[in-house]
Amino acid sequence: MPGRDTAYVWIGRGVGGRPAPAGRLLRRAGAALLGRAEAEIVVERGRDGRPLVAVCGAGARLPVSVSRSGPVVVVAARAGGPVGVDVERCRPLPAAALARRWYAPAEAAWLVGRPADGQVTDFLRLWTAKEAVGKALGVGLRDGGLRRRMPVPVDAEASLRPVPGLARLRVGHPGVGAGLVLAVAVDAVDAAPVEVVVVEADGHVGAARHGGHVAAVRSASVERTSLPVVVRGN
Numbered sequence: 001m002p003g004r005d006t007a008y009v010w011i012g013r014g015v016g017g018r019p020a021p022a023g024r025l026l027r028r029a030g031a032a033l034l035g036r037a038e039a040e041i042v043v044e045r046g047r048d049g050r051p052l053v054a055v056c057g058a059g060a061r062l063p064v065s066v067s068r069s070g071p072v073v074v075v076a077a078r079a080g081g082p083v084g085v086d087v088e089r090c091r092p093l094p095a096a097a098l099a100r101r102w103y104a105p106a107e108a109a110w111l112v113g114r115p116a117d118g119q120v121t122d123f124l125r126l127w128t129a130k131e132a133v134g135k136a137l138g139v140g141l142r143d144g145g146l147r148r149r150m151p152v153p154v155d156a157e158a159s160l161r162p163v164p165g166l167a168r169l170r171v172g173h174p175g176v177g178a179g180l181v182l183a184v185a186v187d188a189v190d191a192a193p194v195e196v197v198v199v200e201a202d203g204h205v206g207a208a209r210h211g212g213h214v215a216a217v218r219s220a221s222v223e224r225t226s227l228p229v230v231v232r233g234n
Contacts, residue, residue: 004195005078005079005080005192005194005195006080006194006197007076007083007184007186007194007195007196008033008076008078008198009074009075009076009085009196009198010028010029010076011072011074011182011198011199011200011201012024012072012074012075013071013200014071014072014073017071018071019070019071020072020201022066022073022075025074026043026053026064027041027043027053029062029064029075029076029077030043030054030055030064030077033077033079034060034062040055041054041056042056044061048138050063051063051066053077062077063081064077065085065136066085068087069087069088069180070089072087072089072180074087076184078186078194080192080194081186082136083185084131084132084133084134084135084136084183084185084186085132085135085185086127086128086129087181087182088124088180088181089180090120090121090124090178090179090180091120093120095120096108096111096112098123099111099112102147103126103146103147104147106149107126107149107150110152111123111126121181125153125183126150128173128181129150129151129153129173129185130150133145133150133163133169136169136171136186137187148163150163150164150171153173159172160186160194160196167188169186170185170188171183171184171185174196174198176198182198
């Protein structure tokens with residue numbers, strides 16, 4: 001939004017079980033935030049392997065974050081700084097057992113105490129928050145990222161909330177409709193507020209959420225969800 005630090009999240013929904021093209025969303029993000037035509041935008045990789053969008057032949061580069069779950073692809077970008085994003089599709093999972101194995105004891109106990117019909121969604125809220133925060137930090141889930149505590153998810157949560165033990169980090173879950181859980185995280189450097197705006201691939205603004213006090217520093221991105229890999233490891 002004009003005059004505001006805004007993180008944009010583009011959602012591409014594939015058809016026929018085929019994933020949406022991430023490249024198109026990346027170029028759209030670059031065009032919108034760098035103020036150039038999509039045809040002028042190229043997708044590059046930084047030295048650390050993370051994607052960047054840039055103006056062809058120019059010095060302007062914008063870090064982005066990417067996540068994929070089945071046919072759904074999300075791309076997040078922010079002119080004020082990098083942003084971490086993660087998306088998961090809701091599907092049957094042994095949520096309580098997975099939480100006991102991978103989450104901190106307090107988080108696992110909280111999840112087990114939640115209503116049974118909402119445990120999968122709550123598990124995925126915590127999971128996507130951990131992924132998004134790891135990307136905003138630039139470390140992913142390395143070095144015990146699944147044990148990194150997150151703020152307890154709140155139903156219909158609209159704001160970015162502080163991450164326990166990481167005073168600069170904020171994370172939240174903008175609403176994107178039934179069947180998906182989306183998390184957005186930023187690494188804060190001052191008290192400027194950020195707005196998270198979710199945009200469908202056809203250009204329709206699907207949702208807007210006002211976050212906490214944030215600005216950003218770094219992010220990492222993941223092309224595909226890591227959750228199935230971990231589940232297969234059980």
